[in-house]
Amino acid sequence: MKRLYTAADLTEAYLMRDMLADAGIRSRILNEHAQGGTGEIPFTQAYPELWIEREQDLERARKLVTEFEARTNSDVYVDCPRCGEENPDNFETCWHCGLPLD
Template sequence: MRRVYSAADLADAHILLGLLIQRGIAARVLQQHARGGLGELPFAETAPEVWIEDDADFERARAVVRAYETAHNEAASRRCPACGEASPASFDVCWNCGGRL
């Protein structure tokens, strides 16, 4: 088994797990309930992790992870039509030039 992803939260881990399974990569989420130890354990030690079962699938799994992260990051920001600067998707006004997004 090999870790391919440390998730921000449990939902994030299960989304990626589903993507891996759709592509025929056997995987599982570990540390699903570790957040209960937050405060007693360091934050990084409680994050849900996605592990693949067969190390031979590592490169294919990493490609799925990269595609997921790219799509997630692009959805989290928008480009300003006036100046081209990236702003968070929740912004209505560009942080750089004040233009309407």
């Protein structure tokens, strides 16, 4: 197993695991249960880590992570022409009214 990524939280870790699974890459989350408890969490190594099961997937997985980060860190928004709500520019349909966006 190779460590791919340290996620900020479990939600991000799950998202990324699903994204990798879609690409046919098997991964595991370590420290999955390190968060959510109270008081007894060590300050280090508590972040969920994503590990790739097969080393040959690592390079492809890293590329996906880079793309994932580019998407999630995007602060470019488009206004929906129908309802006016802001959407991240990678959204294909408006989160609010479902109108397809360009």
